[in-house]
Amino acid sequence: MERKKADLDGVDRHLIELLRGDSRQPVLALARAVGLSRSAVQDRLARLKRSGTIKRFTIDTIGPVEAAGARAFLLVRIDGRPCARIIPSLAGLPEVESCDHVSGPMDVILTVKAADLAALAALREHILTMPGIATVTVAPVLKSHLDQPKSSAEMAATATGTA
Numbered sequence: 001m002e003r004k005k006a007d008l009d010g011v012d013r014h015l016i017e018l019l020r021g022d023s024r025q026p027v028l029a030l031a032r033a034v035g036l037s038r039s040a041v042q043d044r045l046a047r048l049k050r051s052g053t054i055k056r057f058t059i060d061t062i063g064p065v066e067a068a069g070a071r072a073f074l075l076v077r078i079d080g081r082p083c084a085r086i087i088p089s090l091a092g093l094p095e096v097e098s099c100d101h102v103s104g105p106m107d108v109i110l111t112v113k114a115a116d117l118a119a120l121a122a123l124r125e126h127i128l129t130m131p132g133i134a135t136v137t138v139a140p141v142l143k144s145h146l147d148q149p150k151s152s153a154e155m156a157a158t159a160t161g162t163a
Helices: 010-021 027-034 038-050 087-091 117-128 152-160
Strands: 070-078 096-101 108-114 133-140
Touching: 010 027, 010 038, 027 038, 070 117, 087 096, 087 108, 108 117, 117 133
Parallel strands: none
Antiparallel strands: 070 108, 070 133, 096 108
16 A cells, blocks of 8 residues: 555655756666665655655756746636536646636636647637636747756755744
């Protein structure tokens, strides 16, 4: 039986933090950092992937390396409830990078990437044709100034004012 995502020990958390910093680290370097054997770390990483705790390994790029395209946030208001009946359809769209159910005047915020502004407009129109969608507001990203996930320690320090 697999561990639940929330059932992580200190070594699991340390591995995840190390991978957040550099997801291409050799397993041997990870093993040394957490004080385990290479095979023990490989087993832990395999378990974390199987359980869904680690979804994927990726890289982030900026500037001229970034593929052409238009990124945007789509603010979606759902007409009626429950939202859960519509969210899987939104999350399953190929342009969607993230789908967050939020509180406030909007129900869902989608982060999307499309080929260009015309493709963003077409995506908006497509979503508006979906049953249960009330409104879709598109906020194209003009420039990214910071796109870097913070570690748990950094978030905790910011929250407590010790950063």
